Every structure is written in structure tokens, then in C-alpha cells.
Amino acid sequence: MPRRRMLTLRGTGALIAGTGCLVAANLLGAVVLLYLGILLFALTILAVIVVRAPRRSGTVTRQISTDLLTVSETSRVSLRFSLRALRVPRGLWRDVLPDAVSGDAAGEYPPETGQLSYLITGVRRGVWPIGPLLLRTVDPFGLAQREQEFGETRTVTVVPEVFTLSPLAVRVGAAGGTAQTSSSRLGQGSDNLSPRVYIPGDSMRRIHWRATAHRGQLMVRQEEEESSPDALVVLDRSAGRWSASGDQADPAFEAAVSLCASAAVHLMQEGYGVDVIDTTGALLGTLRGHEDDRDGLLVALALVTPRGEARDLASLVGGTPPGPLVYITGRLDEEDAALLRPAGAAAPLLFTTDPQPGAAKAAEPHGWRVATLGDDVAEAWEDALPERVGLTPAERRGAGDVSA
Structure with missing residues (x-):
């Protein structure tokens, strides 16, 4: 965060003008210019003393209206700023925000309402710091300025967006009980x-x-x-499946994380007990109908990044196949798709953000319902539903119109 200079542009101009007056006074012998140069220097020094000399201290407490901020969700941040000073200064306040959230966190101080607050919108998932609070004051002549930090930072957790998905047609217990899990x-x-x-x-x-x-x-x-109907959601975090983008967010991986959260919450709402794992076998969350389970999963998904190598799916599923199995991956070629087996799941859904030629045809004989995951998470989910597999885009839109 860049620090502001002690002098404003006007103050810098006053110093330059004062120096010019002193030089001109020596060259021209004009006493008036000498007095004017000294006056400009004196005003600038006085302005710096007026702004910088007063001792100020204070505390800042922040309250965010939502515990977890979802991507694209708006929340209000309320600040309680206790400033201790000889007199209340007038200036501008600004709360430092990370790039992962957007908002207009600035205003005049002291505020007319007596309370500092602003709105923030989640932009990128993760755990990010908010603060410190900056107070900028300027002298009456506008020559010198002071920007001081107050309070500590507070973290805000931005979780992936959860979309509303269409009901899954295949239910546990179908096919004469062959889809039943114990x-x-x-x-x-x-x-x-x-x-x-x-x-x-x-x-x-x-x-x-x-x-x-x-x-x-x-x-x-x-x-x-x-x-007990069980469902399994697998997020493929293998580094080789995703584009390496450094500190920048990978839109494809962000869509995959959002689908992972949306599918898990949707299946829980349909009555399934849901386990969410990655392809290393690490448990990301377990949903059994409790609100705390949902929040725990979203917090875990707020921190996931591509890493490691994938294990065989059969070893991840174990001996008891689930009902619905949702597998979310990035780049998928024909060879890897042919090796991907649903391990006896009743309703295996495969989502890939970058399907290579022949990948879908190689996976479908194993029972996968394959869909390409783009920017629209809900649309990709609908494309993978059993009654919509094999339809053309026009037929899918027509089926949606009929159901609506």
C-alpha cells in the first residue's frame, strides 16, 4: 500500500514558488519577492506542524452482516471508530479492501450519521484481510496532509457461489433396489x-x-x-488438469469449485447423505442435513487450489458404491476418460471443463453421463441429467420450455 507524501500538490507548488521568489529576489534585488518567498516557506512549515503535530490514537472494530460472504453476494460492513485526539479532525476515511472484494469503503470524517459503514461484494473466494482504517487530514490551506492507520485487520471468508440445480431424476432405490446403498x-x-x-x-x-x-x-x-441413500462428490484437484495461472484465478477451476458446492448442497436437499472428497482422498466436507455441515464445506472449498496427483476412482469410492456420483475435472483426454470407472455408482455424472476429442465417447460406455462445464453451472448440470443426455441443444431448450 503506497504511502502518501507529506505535502499535497499545492504544498509542493508553494515550496517551488517560494524557492523561485528567493532566487528572483537575489537576482533582481526585489525585497518584496524575498518577503513573499519567506512567507510561502513559513506557511508550508506551519501547515506541516498543524497537521503532523497532534497526537491521535484510536481503535476500530468491524462487524460484517454475514459470517460467510458468497461470490457475487453483497454484505454490509459496519465500523466503530473510537478516535482519541485533542480535537476532532475533519478529513476522509478509507478502509483498505483486497482485490477479492469490491466496494466503496470511503467517506467523510466525521460522518453525518455518526457511523461508518459500506457495502462489499465477493469477487474471488478465499480468506482475505480487510483494513486497516486510514484517516487522511489536510490543513486549512491544503498544503500538507497526514494519513494515519488505525486498528487491526479483520478477515472475511469468501466462499464459492451455490447455484440452484434441477432435481436429479434417478433416485436411490431405482432399478429394483440395485441402486440401494447401505x-x-x-x-x-x-x-x-x-x-x-x-x-x-x-x-x-x-x-x-x-x-x-x-x-x-x-x-x-x-x-x-x-x-441410507448416500451420494459422493469428487473434485479433481490434480495440477495437470488445470491451467497454471499463478496468483490469478482460473475461471475453469472456479466454475468447478462452484459446481462442487452446488451439487453437494443440492443432493443434501434431496435427502442424500453427501461426502465431498478430492482426488487425493482428502475429505473436504460431509453433509448430513445440518447447517454447520454446509458452512464447513463452503469454508473448505474457499481454500482449495489445484495440487497433487489423482488416485484411482475405485479406491476413492471403496467397497460400497454410492447412489449419485458426481465427478468434476478439468482437462480430460480420451485415454484418461476410458480409464475412469464409476465403481458401481447408481447415477454417475461426469463434468469436465476442457473435454478433448473422444473423451465423452470413451466415458459413456462405462455409464457416465458426461457434460461440459462452462460459465453456466446450472446449465451444465441440466445437460448431465439422465433424461437430457443425447439431446441436441435445441431439444434441451425445448424440454426446458415444456417443463417450465
Whole structure:
């Protein structure tokens, strides 16, 4: 952040004019020019003393109206600025904002409303600092200026944008139960305990007394493995799939992260238990219907960057195939697409931001529903839906009109 000079342009001009007057006075012997040069120097020095001498200190506290700021979302930042000084100065305040958020964080001080506030809009996901607060004051003649920092910085977390997606037509339990997945997690269903007859060796702590009284014989609780619809979202972060852009954001990777968040939240809202992982096997988030789960996933996705190498998808899925499987990747060629197997998932959806010739045809025989991910995340999702695969763009638009 560049520092402002002690003198304004007017002050610099006054010094130059004063110097010129002193030189002209010596050359021309004009006493008036000598007095004028001394006056300009004296005014400039006095202006610097008036602005720089007063001691000021203060504290700044910031409050952001939303805990997590979504890309393209607007939020209000309210500041409480406690300034300690001999007199209240008049000037301009400015809060330093990173490039990842936009907003008009400046105004006159002291404010007419008595409160400092401004609006910010998320531009790029990540965790970014806001601040410090800068107060710029100028002397009455406009010759000298002072810009002073107050308070510490505060971080704001910008999370990826979550889009509303169309319902997934294929549901767990379709195809005669072949899409059913099992889970031993307790508490997912309405009743995961059933009584059975006591067998010697069963723990007495598992006796089901109500069933024992009803049946007239000793019964124990048996934990049933309940049916729980699961979904898996995989974000391919392999460095080789994405363009290396340094500190600049890669639009394709940003779209992939946004689709990852949107798909996970959408599947959770459809009643699935959702696990979100990357292609190294690292768990990015787990959604089981709690708001904290959603926020935790969005925070994790706010920090992801392309890195590492991908593992085999079958090893990531494990022994129990999920219902819906959403795989999001970048550049995908025909050879890699042919090796990508959905590992028995009931509804495998494959999204690629840069499909190479033949990639889609190589993946589709394995059961993938392939779509190209561009700027419109919702449109890419619709293109991958089972009832829309194989349609031309005109037919897709027509199907959308009919459904609307």
C-alpha cells in the first residue's frame, strides 16, 4: 500500500514558488519577492506542524452482516471508530479492501450519521484481510496532509457461489433396489433397532424389556443395518488438469469449485447423505442435513487450489458404491476418460471443463453421463441429467420450455 507524501500538490507548488521568489529576489534585488518567498516557506512549515503535530490514537472494530460472504453476494460492513485526539479532525476515511472484494469503503470524517459503514461484494473466494482504517487530514490551506492507520485487520471468508440445480431424476432405490446403498450409521432412519430372541451369550444390557413383556420370552435388541441413500462428490484437484495461472484465478477451476458446492448442497436437499472428497482422498466436507455441515464445506472449498496427483476412482469410492456420483475435472483426454470407472455408482455424472476429442465417447460406455462445464453451472448440470443426455441443444431448450 503506497504511502502518501507529506505535502499535497499545492504544498509542493508553494515550496517551488517560494524557492523561485528567493532566487528572483537575489537576482533582481526585489525585497518584496524575498518577503513573499519567506512567507510561502513559513506557511508550508506551519501547515506541516498543524497537521503532523497532534497526537491521535484510536481503535476500530468491524462487524460484517454475514459470517460467510458468497461470490457475487453483497454484505454490509459496519465500523466503530473510537478516535482519541485533542480535537476532532475533519478529513476522509478509507478502509483498505483486497482485490477479492469490491466496494466503496470511503467517506467523510466525521460522518453525518455518526457511523461508518459500506457495502462489499465477493469477487474471488478465499480468506482475505480487510483494513486497516486510514484517516487522511489536510490543513486549512491544503498544503500538507497526514494519513494515519488505525486498528487491526479483520478477515472475511469468501466462499464459492451455490447455484440452484434441477432435481436429479434417478433416485436411490431405482432399478429394483440395485441402486440401494447401505450404511451402518445409527440415527439415520426412523427405527434401526428390532428385537430378536435371546441367545445364550448375549449381553444382559441389550435386553429389550418391552418386547420381552409383550412376547413372554427374553428378547434382545438387534441393530439393523439400515438403508441410507448416500451420494459422493469428487473434485479433481490434480495440477495437470488445470491451467497454471499463478496468483490469478482460473475461471475453469472456479466454475468447478462452484459446481462442487452446488451439487453437494443440492443432493443434501434431496435427502442424500453427501461426502465431498478430492482426488487425493482428502475429505473436504460431509453433509448430513445440518447447517454447520454446509458452512464447513463452503469454508473448505474457499481454500482449495489445484495440487497433487489423482488416485484411482475405485479406491476413492471403496467397497460400497454410492447412489449419485458426481465427478468434476478439468482437462480430460480420451485415454484418461476410458480409464475412469464409476465403481458401481447408481447415477454417475461426469463434468469436465476442457473435454478433448473422444473423451465423452470413451466415458459413456462405462455409464457416465458426461457434460461440459462452462460459465453456466446450472446449465451444465441440466445437460448431465439422465433424461437430457443425447439431446441436441435445441431439444434441451425445448424440454426446458415444456417443463417450465
